[in-house]
Amino acid sequence: MDFIVLRMTGGRLVLSADLGRGPASCTSSGTVNDGEWHMVIGEVSRRSVSLSLDGRTPDSVFIKGNQLDVEDRLFLGGLPHTHSTRRINASSSFSGCVRSVSLNGAMLDLSSPASQHDVTSCFTNDQTGSYFNGSGYAALMRDGYKVGSDVSVAFEFRTSQSEAVLLGISSAKVDAIGLELIHGQVVFNVNNGAGRVSVRSIGPLLCDGLWHHLVAKKTKHSLSLSVDGRSYSTPNPYPQSTSAETNNPVYLGGFPVGVKQNCLSVSSRFSGCLRKLHLIKSHLNDALELSSAHFLLGVTPNSCPVAKQHVAQL
Template sequence: TSPGPTQSLNLRKPFFVGGINPDLSSNDKVKKHLQGVLGSFEGCMRNMKQNYETFGQPNATQKVSSCVANLERGTFFNDQGGYITLYDKYYVGLDFAFNLDIRPRNLSGVILAIYDPAEKGDYIFLQLVDGKVVATADNGQGEVKTEYTPREENALCDGEWHSISVNKAKNVLLLTVDGNNAPAGTGAVGSSEINTNDPMYIGGVPDFTRTGILTDRNFSGCIRNFEIRRGKGELYKAQYLSSGDITGDVTLNKCPRN
């Protein structure tokens, strides 16, 4: 509070709406004035005004998306482009399998990527390419590929959820889409291990020029029910995309229904 009959506030830009800059969250003065409440506002705002004048468009936003009335569970990757770094260092190894559901809004986009940034490094990718679902892997002995082609080019962009399963078992790569098995991809015998110690990206990648990436777009649409099995005979474990680091326009825990 200000002493005496003060009737105005001496404020300086920037103004934060809906939350504060993460760099300020550890500031003792900020903590005191906010009484320890440092969480961001969850919900929708509109018609922001100061002295009866609208604020206009913000200079910058962080993890903010448009308000949508009709929502359901999942993570939404906006058309503007964005992705989640779910793990900073992930080892694929001999056996690796995962399941997820997608509801895409575009025929092309990177769904999952784990790769050594070196040009000839190991990798595994799951991508949409012109309406096809393509899984590829390389352990240094040449690319292994399996591809699912729907009967109609736009079949996966029909507004419905579609299930995808990928299973890398040593030198064999299996892909199933909506219960339909794609032809298996088989690599060189005796060359089975994908040696990665690199980020796992969901919904896109920071660099589309990497060998093995077949599109120049991030995934657009919704993803849910992502689960991983690390080794043969192990159980699948649910993965929480909200635990990852967001880059770009991604909305956690809610998807527009249409």
């Protein structure tokens, strides 16, 4: 089967092709995994495969064959699950930004693809964080997270919303924890099985578009919340019930329609940015990487805007 594929491995670009008489691959002399924009030019002819990075002299290798016999479909950033990736040796989808793509001199319109999957916006002026556009959510830990007796949740957020879901972990019964914004303040809710217990922040409104640092901690007998160094706490009024028995996904910024969240009072999906997310139990510190989420909707996992300009992201 003839093919052309441009992939990244070890931080370098690899252009591979097969014109019917065996594959040939050319690797870029420089790396591209530095967060900067790079100009890439790849060419496949009857005699060679060549790859140029940022205007440098092209690297090239010899290839056998006469012509490229392929279907008239171009996949950018990844392949459908129905396609075999064994011959082209590229199984992971691209996580990053792409712009100004042309094929044989014709510019491709990335805003109007024939189909797309998990493609969102990428911002020309950005900062560390994950952007939620208010239409979706992120789902992590598909196999479930056990809250148990003690857990701490830590992250930073930035938003202009006064009401929104931040985080939810909930069993099908009543055991759950939830973090939300209500009237511009953070509310931390816990249900260990006997009833909901809540603690909320007090002070300046947190929907000011600035970054805020949050730590919510649940122990057997109390809840505590720290926002920008200000601490709040409340005792557990149900001493006989100390453990939230969950084994459910972690939802950030919202949750699916039809999925019950017993410790969230609002359902408004989050619009803003989150970063530095951690779930901490004893000596276990789980950093929540949104680029590894098993479901993302309306979320750009590795880019938080500081301006409204954007290009296509894959």
